[in-house]
Amino acid sequence: MIDHPPLHRISGTRKKHERAIRTVCQECSVGCGIIAYVDDNRIVDVTGDERHPISSGRLCSRGIAFVQGVENPLRVTAPLYRESTQDTFTPVSDWDKALDLLADRLKRARERHGPECLAIACDAHAGLDFSLGARRFARLWGTSLVFDVRERPSGNGLPSHLHSPTVSCTEWIRSRCLFLVESDLAETHPVAWRWVAEAQDRGAKVVVADSRFTSSMAKADASIAIMPGGGNLLGAALSRIALDKGKFRKDLLKEAFRDHSAWQASFSNLEAVDLENVLGVSLRELEDLQALLTSEERVTVITGPSLAYRPGHGIWLAMATGLGWTRQPGGGWYSVDTGQPSFQPDDSGEDRHPSVQWSAGDHSSLAQTVIEEASAGRRAPVRALITTGNSLGGFLAPFSSCAEELEVLAHFGSFPTLTLNLSHVVFPSAVWAERDGLFFSNDRVIHWARKIVEPNENCRSGLDFLIGLAERFGWASSENDTEPEDQRSFGDWLLGSSPMTRGCSVDLLLEAHHKGDLVRWPFPEGRLVRRDPPFFLTADGKIDPEPIPSQWEVPTGSERFPLLFLSTGTPASDLIGSCPWITELESDAIHIHPDTAGALRIENGAKIIVECATGEIEAYARLTKAVPTGMLAGTQRFHSPQVLVRTPDQTSEEALAILTELLR
Amino acid sequence: MSCDKNILAVEAYRCVGCHACQVACKLEHGLPPGPRTLTVTRLGPFLHGDTLAMSFLPTTCFHCDKPACVAACPTGAMQKREDGIVFSDAQLCIGCQTCAVACPYGIPRLNTDTGKIFKCDGCKDRISEGLWPSCALACPTGALIFGSRGRMVQERRQREATRVVQTFTLTQDQNNVQDNR
Numbered sequence: 001m002i003d004h005p006p007l008h009r010i011s012g013t014r015k016k017h018e019r020a021i022r023t024v025c026q027e028c029s030v031g032c033g034i035i036a037y038v039d040d041n042r043i044v045d046v047t048g049d050e051r052h053p054i055s056s057g058r059l060c061s062r063g064i065a066f067v068q069g070v071e072n073p074l075r076v077t078a079p080l081y082r083e084s085t086q087d088t089f090t091p092v093s094d095w096d097k098a099l100d101l102l103a104d105r106l107k108r109a110r111e112r113h114g115p116e117c118l119a120i121a122c123d124a125h126a127g128l129d130f131s132l133g134a135r136r137f138a139r140l141w142g143t144s145l146v147f148d149v150r151e152r153p154s155g156n157g158l159p160s161h162l163h164s165p166t167v168s169c170t171e172w173i174r175s176r177c178l179f180l181v182e183s184d185l186a187e188t189h190p191v192a193w194r195w196v197a198e199a200q201d202r203g204a205k206v207v208v209a210d211s212r213f214t215s216s217m218a219k220a221d222a223s224i225a226i227m228p229g230g231g232n233l234l235g236a237a238l239s240r241i242a243l244d245k246g247k248f249r250k251d252l253l254k255e256a257f258r259d260h261s262a263w264q265a266s267f268s269n270l271e272a273v274d275l276e277n278v279l280g281v282s283l284r285e286l287e288d289l290q291a292l293l294t295s296e297e298r299v300t301v302i303t304g305p306s307l308a309y310r311p312g313h314g315i316w317l318a319m320a321t322g323l324g325w326t327r328q329p330g331g332g333w334y335s336v337d338t339g340q341p342s343f344q345p346d347d348s349g350e351d352r353h354p355s356v357q358w359s360a361g362d363h364s365s366l367a368q369t370v371i372e373e374a375s376a377g378r379r380a381p382v383r384a385l386i387t388t389g390n391s392l393g394g395f396l397a398p399f400s401s402c403a404e405e406l407e408v409l410a411h412f413g414s415f416p417t418l419t420l421n422l423s424h425v426v427f428p429s430a431v432w433a434e435r436d437g438l439f440f441s442n443d444r445v446i447h448w449a450r451k452i453v454e455p456n457e458n459c460r461s462g463l464d465f466l467i468g469l470a471e472r473f474g475w476a477s478s479e480n481d482t483e484p485e486d487q488r489s490f491g492d493w494l495l496g497s498s499p500m501t502r503g504c505s506v507d508l509l510l511e512a513h514h515k516g517d518l519v520r521w522p523f524p525e526g527r528l529v530r531r532d533p534p535f536f537l538t539a540d541g542k543i544d545p546e547p548i549p550s551q552w553e554v555p556t557g558s559e560r561f562p563l564l565f566l567s568t569g570t571p572a573s574d575l576i577g578s579c580p581w582i583t584e585l586e587s588d589a590i591h592i593h594p595d596t597a598g599a600l601r602i603e604n605g606a607k608i609i610v611e612c613a614t615g616e617i618e619a620y621a622r623l624t625k626a627v628p629t630g631m632l633a634g635t636q637r638f639h640s641p642q643v644l645v646r647t648p649d650q651t652s653e654e655a656l657a658i659l660t661e662l663l664r
Numbered sequence: 665m666s667c668d669k670n671i672l673a674v675e676a677y678r679c680v681g682c683h684a685c686q687v688a689c690k691l692e693h694g695l696p697p698g699p700r701t702l703t704v705t706r707l708g709p710f711l712h713g714d715t716l717a718m719s720f721l722p723t724t725c726f727h728c729d730k731p732a733c734v735a736a737c738p739t740g741a742m743q744k745r746e747d748g749i750v751f752s753d754a755q756l757c758i759g760c761q762t763c764a765v766a767c768p769y770g771i772p773r774l775n776t777d778t779g780k781i782f783k784c785d786g787c788k789d790r791i792s793e794g795l796w797p798s799c800a801l802a803c804p805t806g807a808l809i810f811g812s813r814g815r816m817v818q819e820r821r822q823r824e825a826t827r828v829v830q831t832f833t834l835t836q837d838q839n840n841v842q843d844n845r
Contacts (some may be wrong), residue, residue, distance in 0.1 A: 007809055007819060012795050046691065047801060058804040061687040129757035190682035190804040196676055198807050201823060203830025213709050217678050218718035544803050581690050626709045626715060 008151035009229040011036050011057055012511040013045040022049055022513070023225050023450040024439055026432040026513070027576055029337045031441025032063055036433070036452040043067045043433070043458065051516040054443065055172055060190045062572065065582045069575035070433050070453065074504045077456045078630075080426040085404070089426065091337055095460060095468065104424045104470035105408040109384045112407075115142035116380040119370070121396050122148045123389030125573040127436055129490055130388055130462025132343060137466050140475045145382065147366065167300060167332035167474050168443045169195045174330025176296040177205045181316075182231040183304030183336055184214040188298050193443065197269040199330075208209065208290065209234055211566060212591075212633055213626035224289055227280040227565045228631065228641070229554045231303065232312035236548055238290045239319050240267050247294040248322040256321050258542045264549035265319065277324060280628075297324050305337035305570075311553055314546025315340075321543055324447060340440035341500035341521055367398040368639060384408040388429070388462070390417035397639055400605065401614060413466055427465055430455040431575050436487040437461075438506075448491065448509035454567060463490055468552065479589055487602055539580045557630060561642035562659050563596075566633040589622035590634035597623050599662045600655060602647055610636075611644045611652060618648075630663055669748045670791060672724060672800060672808060673816040675823075679720035679807035683705055688802035691786065699773045699783040701725070702799060722807060724799065725750065725771045725784035733783075741781070751785035754778070782813035 013020075013108050017037035025032045033052025037045040046064055050057035069075075079098035080089035092098040111119055120138055131148050138146045156641060157344035172178060172195040178212040186193045193216070200206050203576070203616045208220040242248055243264060253260040276282055286306045293299055307313055316333045323330040325331035374381035385406055390413070392400040402623065403409065403422045420426055434440075434455035439447040469484075474635045488506055495501045512519045557563055576582050590610060592602065602608055609616050610632065617636060632645060646655030681704055689701045699700040701724065708718035733742045734750060741756035742763050752772070753764070757780040763772045764781065766844045780798040787797035791810075795801075809819060 007811060007815070009801060010794055010796050011801055012793075014790055014793060014795070054802075057801065059684055059688070059802045060804055061683045064684065064687045064691050064802060067691060186680035187682075189678055190684065193680060194805045201826060201830075203827075212715045213718070215720075218716075219680070220711070223715075581687050584697040585686070621837070624709060625711060626718075 008518065009050060009057055011047050011050050012309045013036075013047060017044055018363050021450055021452050023452060025059070026068070027062040027338055027573060028189060028570060029442045030189050030338075031439060031443075031445060031447055032059055032191050033057075034059065034063060035066075038453055041453050043070060050180045052515070053518055054168070054445075055191050058191045058194060061582060061585065062576050063191075065579040066433065066575055068430075068579040068581055070431060072415070072578045074416055074578060075430045076416070076420070077424060078458050079428065082424055085424065087423060095458065095464075098425060098427060099465075099468045099472060100505050102410050102427075103469060106384055109407045110141075113269075114380055115381050116145070117383040118143045119145035119147065119385050121385065121387040121391045122146070122150070122390050122570070123387075123394065124149045125575070126388040126412075126430070127432065127435075127462045127528060128468065128494060129487065131488075132494060133462055133466030133470075134386070136477075137470055140470065140473070145370065146392075147396065151216075167330070167334060169334065170443075171330050171332075172196060172199045172204070172300055173504055174298065175199050175204050176295065176298040176330070177207065177300075178472075179293060179299060179301045180206070180210070180220075181301065181303045182210055182217055182226075182228075182307055183302050184210065184216045184568070185302065185336070186215040186219060187568075189336070190453075190598045193236060200550075205292070205296075206520040208606070209289075212628065212631065213566075222280060222292060223287075224285055225628065227278065227554055227556075228564055229306070229310060229550075230279045230580075231307045232310050232315055233273070233275075233279055233552045233554060234281075234286075235294070235301075235315035235319060236267075237279065237286050238271055238314055239315055240270055241287055241290040241324075242294055242319075242323065243267065245290070246293075247290075247353070248326050252322050252324055252327075256333045256542055257318070258544050260322075260545070262548060263584075265543045269548045269550040272550065273552065278552065278556075291398050294323060298328040298330050299323070299325045299510045300330065300334055301325070302334045302336065308338060310334065311549040311551060312546070314652070317543055318545035334442075336442060338443040339444050341498050343494060343498050358620070365640075367396050368424065371398055371402065375585055382406070384410075386410045386412070387419060388412045390415075390419045390577075392422055394571055394637055395420035398614070398635060414459060415578045417574055417577075428456070428459045429465075430459040430461050434459065435461045435533065438491045440521075443518075444522075445518050445519055446495075446504060446509060447488070448506050461487065463487065480591070542590065555641045557663070558642045560656065561644045562630070562656070562663055563643050563645060564641050565610065565612070565636075565638050565643040566627075566631055566641070567635065567637045568633050569635050571637070586635070587622070589620045589633050589652075590636070590637055590645075591627045592621050592632050593625060593629045594623045596629050596645075596659070596662060597621060599658050600645065600647060600650070602645070607648055609648055611646070611648050612638045612640055612642060614639045669813060670737065670810060670815050671816045672786070672810050674722060674818070675809065675820075676719065676721050677807075678770060678805040679704070679722050680720060680765040680805055682775045682804060684804055685799035685808055688798040689784070690769075692790075692798040693782070693785075695775065695782065696777050699775050700783050703777040722799075725786075727784075727786060732766040733763035734771055736762045738762060742772070745788060747791075749788045749791075750785035751788055752783060757781050768828050782793045794840060794844065796822075 015037055017039045019038050021036045025034050032055035033049030035041050035049050046067055048055055048057035048059045051504055079092040079095055081092050082089050120134040122134055133145050178196055178199055205221045208217040208223045209226050210217055217223045221510050266601050301316055320326050320333035340534055366643050373379045409423040410425045411420050412427045412429050414428045433452040436451045437449055439449045484626050491506045493503045509519055603622050608621045609618055644655055670698045685703055686702045691780055704720045704721050709716040727748055731744055731750045734744050737754045739758055741753045744750045759779045772783040796810045800810040
């Protein structure tokens with residue numbers, strides 16, 4: 001392969017600083033190395049870390065702008081309390097006092113409603129210390145309701161990410177074909193996208209399957225339009241064609257699949273599915289795509305995060321294994337946002353939430369399920385909620401409509417958001433730049449991320465918050481737990497608690513970091529083994545492929561709400577959401593196809609109302625052909641994807657009639 | 665033509681519109697939200713036959729050979745350095761915005777916080793110390809690269825050569841050169 005000497009980049013700062021901290025950005029799952037320059041406890045400059053093997057000194061807008069958020073004047077820097085949401089907040093003199101107030105309210109709620117009335121919710125930026133502490137607290141308290149956005153629903157009885165033989169994105173340059181499925185990597189993870197661009201320059205074909213025209217699709221060599229949520233079904237359809245044409249290698253099926261005949265037999269479940277209608281693709285397109293993908297052996301399929309929540313996610317493992325991709329350098333399956341192992345510190349090995357079904361759906365449908373079960377009397381209604389980040393504005397949106405029924409809403413966070421405005425007690429949190437901690441990124445990398453600046457004395461870590469709260473319930477010390485008191489001992493304890501990371505320690509991470517190496521899990525038999533990817537995570541190298549499901553849950557428009565809404569972009573942390581340098585770049589306009597807009601007489605830039613079953617929002621329309629006629633796209637989040645759109649002076653019925661006619 | 669001139673080369677096909685360059689520039693120069701030194705233009709999506717096409721074009725100030733802004737500036741704040749960089753000296757600038765009117769691209773803009781003109785200054789102080797400009801350093805995809813004129817031409821040529829070579833591959837079993845286009 002021809003290559004040429006890379007450009008010599010010269011990094012550094014001119015700003016006066018006392019120290020330079022090499023650490024890792026925690027705004028998304030790429031985990032780019034950064035060097036933060038600090039003077040007098042303020043961050044004066046940030047550059048990428050040229051030595052970092054994955055990011056090599058590159059950064060995206062978030063990795064730079066976070067500096068603005070750390071010092072945002074709108075940040076909450078003292079605990080706040082109010083009796084009811086009708087009152088204004090009063091600052092509380094210190095954390096201990098605020099924790100006492102919260103503990104009292106929680107005790108009262110528990111006396112009235114029992115322990116199952118409490119739910120704890122961890123958003124994507126809550127930090128491992130909060131989410132682990134939350135589970136421990138919930139277990140000691142006696143509630144099974146812990147929503148943790150980082151935890152994915154199970155398939156096969158084991159978390160699906162355990163089965164993904166993730167190849168590092170730096171290996172993509174050796175690939176001949178990169179197949180992206182419902183992942184707009186160029187938009188959401190531009191530093192990772194760089195490796196796609198490098199591969200493409202070296203002749204790799206980039207193929208993108210997505211429900212709308214994205215930045216990634218604009219760079220692709222070939223693309224296919226599918227219905228939103230149809231990614232896994234696409235994989236199954238392609239696999240079936242590949243099986244029929246004998247593209248699956250017989251030696252691999254025998255050697256690497258535990259029971260390949262059962263798996264092949266399960267494809268009969270596909271027969272009842274009207275592929276062309278459900279996926280929105282023709283059989284011809286599927287066959288062409290299959291031929292393209294199987295003409296190469298070094299294929300890496302990159303699947304978007306939303307696919308992990310839908311049935312049939314295991315197809316990618318089967319495809320990558322059976323078609324021989326995982327045996328090639330530059331080949332395999334890369335599942336975005338699944339670089340964190342599952343932590344089960346109570347060692348039960350069981351599904352952690354026995355009373356809540358995880359089998360399908362994402363967290364907001366889970367929240368919806370909990371609310372519905374409560375109204376039907378099948379479970380205790382949630383009356384107390386402890387949450388981080390803007391959960392009620394995001395994945396816990398169903399709870400925002402019944403927020404008045406909550407007797408206690410405690411918010412652990414630092415930025416003025418919808419969730420903060422609905423809560424009773426607010427505990428200002430330290431952001432990631434203000435605490436040491438473990439951080440897992442894509443590519444299975446374990447980082448020990450060093451803190452950059454000291455937080456304001458009232459901004460604490462999740463560990464402090466939950467330990468403090470537990471103390472008020474008499475759970476501070478128990479003979480069985482070894483109490484981690486600080487981030488470092490918590491890190492060691494956490495690493496030791498999972499079979500995937502046992503054998504790793506914070507010391508080991510620091511040593512590797514010093515040398516510029518990356519440490520990846522797992523550590524089989526407690527040893528750090530450096531192995532060239534790809535490798536299997538099962539002991540004997542055989543996989544248990546998930547049988548092809550019969551239900552695919554690809555959403556379609558309903559009678560009342562005929563359009564589909566696609567929520568785009570990775571939801572930013574509250575830290576980033578508070579940065580003016582970021583908010584000035586964003587647009588919350590909703591993308592709508594010109595034909596759909598024309599039928600409803602919506603002009604470019606006009607105000608529109610988008611309705612779903614549980615409410616409506618106002619927004620501005622942006623006419624673009626990037627979305628198909630039956631779809632809307634935007635950064636907003638809805639409880640369910642079926643929506644209706646109209647102008648402010650139309651009634652829902654008028655708009656519905658027009659849309660039904662249009663989409664016929 | 666001086667050999668000391670450096671070039672910020674724009675490989676627009678690599679740009680994905682992530683705006684890292686704009687934010688990096690804001691951090692480097694302490695700019696408030698509002699004035700933009702770089703413009704990242706999105707072209708499209710356009711219908712191209714029966715498919716859609718879209719591309720991005722990042723541009724900074726062009727540091728023109730014959731800068732209209734320098735000619736227009738009444739105080740001499742806007743000036744062209746020996747190595748070609750056009751910048752505005754904030755101490756001399758009176759915020760009259762004549763340069764803004766003169767520039768055919770509308771590049772100089774008023775920073776309402778300071779009352780002075782701001783525009784891309786080529787990170788002149790950084791490059792004087794041998795560092796890369798902040799925008800090019802941050803760019804994740806290599807759409808903005810920096811170096812001497814000779815090195816930039818070499819980089820462009822090498823990338824093109826790599827792409828030409830990739831149209832041919834040696835197949836494993838046949839040892840034939842196969843046109844892969």
